Amino acid sequence: MTIDGAQPELPQGRSRRRELNPLLAIRAVQVVLWMLVISGPVAAVLVANQVSSIGDRLDTLSATGDVEVPPDTSGAEGFAELFIAAYLTAGEDTIDALDLFLDDVALDGVEAGSWRVVRTTSLGAQEVSPGYYAVVVATEVVATGPESGDQPVGVRYFSVGVVETTTGWVVVSLPALVPRPARVTAPDLLIGRFDGLDSAPGLEEMLPRFLAAFLTGAGELTRYASPSSPIVAVQPPPFTDVDVLRSGLVGIPGGLTEVAVLVRGTDADGRTQILEYALVVEQRDGRWEVSRLLPAPTLKQPEAN
Numbered sequence: 001m002t003i004d005g006a007q008p009e010l011p012q013g014r015s016r017r018r019e020l021n022p023l024l025a026i027r028a029v030q031v032v033l034w035m036l037v038i039s040g041p042v043a044a045v046l047v048a049n050q051v052s053s054i055g056d057r058l059d060t061l062s063a064t065g066d067v068e069v070p071p072d073t074s075g076a077e078g079f080a081e082l083f084i085a086a087y088l089t090a091g092e093d094t095i096d097a098l099d100l101f102l103d104d105v106a107l108d109g110v111e112a113g114s115w116r117v118v119r120t121t122s123l124g125a126q127e128v129s130p131g132y133y134a135v136v137v138a139t140e141v142v143a144t145g146p147e148s149g150d151q152p153v154g155v156r157y158f159s160v161g162v163v164e165t166t167t168g169w170v171v172v173s174l175p176a177l178v179p180r181p182a183r184v185t186a187p188d189l190l191i192g193r194f195d196g197l198d199s200a201p202g203l204e205e206m207l208p209r210f211l212a213a214f215l216t217g218a219g220e221l222t223r224y225a226s227p228s229s230p231i232v233a234v235q236p237p238p239f240t241d242v243d244v245l246r247s248g249l250v251g252i253p254g255g256l257t258e259v260a261v262l263v264r265g266t267d268a269d270g271r272t273q274i275l276e277y278a279l280v281v282e283q284r285d286g287r288w289e290v291s292r293l294l295p296a297p298t299l300k301q302p303e304a305n
Helices: 022-037 041-064 074-089 203-215
Strands: 115-129 132-143 151-165 168-171 176-178 241-252 256-266 272-284 287-293
Touching: 074 115, 074 132, 074 151, 074 168, 115 151, 203 241, 203 256, 203 272, 203 287
Parallel strands: none
Antiparallel strands: 115 132, 132 151, 151 168, 151 176, 241 256, 256 272, 272 287
């Protein structure tokens, strides 16, 4: 896979944006509907109503025009990750390992194997021009040496240009080492405080039992979950003991309650993990039951003006 000069060969006649033209689809529907008119008076009445409704939408669709769909950058990001992993482990005597990605590589003075890549992940791609992307790859790196051994150096961030040509993806140059992205402030959660479960008598006793059944296999999970709940226990059980460290709750529509709970799990060898769960609970026949295990805590919605 090669490129000629500084300007990669881009596909000819290939649109970089997928355009949706709803007018064509609607015109086709109109033709079919008018054909049905011939089939009988009853169908004609129904069709006339549908055609009238469709006609009302044509002006709106004409005004909005084509819908622009963001480009799919997954190919560029995956190719950039592979390149960074190969680049960091290569040296001046092993530059052929980079032949898949780019030509005319110079790694003078770089000893192969002086760096080891633990893992890479793309942080996103910016389209610089049609088919040409700047990809930032976060890479966990370990420095290696015959005497010093392996020394973790943490996460480093590399920016690399990747372009799509008529024959596939190609890297345009060696990567640049860049600063880590600025930390982004997380939005507020619906449950902003772990101030306990005192406002819901009985819930504080039920939650540890539910979590024990869910994470340690102790007890029957169905005793603490709603009959319609799809929740199943983690298998095999990762812990032998769980402790609820902090919790909080808030009422949500439908007479339900969302609960946030911070849990410490301990396995058979004494190793621990701190986990946070968001649950929806409800009362049935005077008992608290877990109806849903949320995939992520609910965000606080901005107040309406």
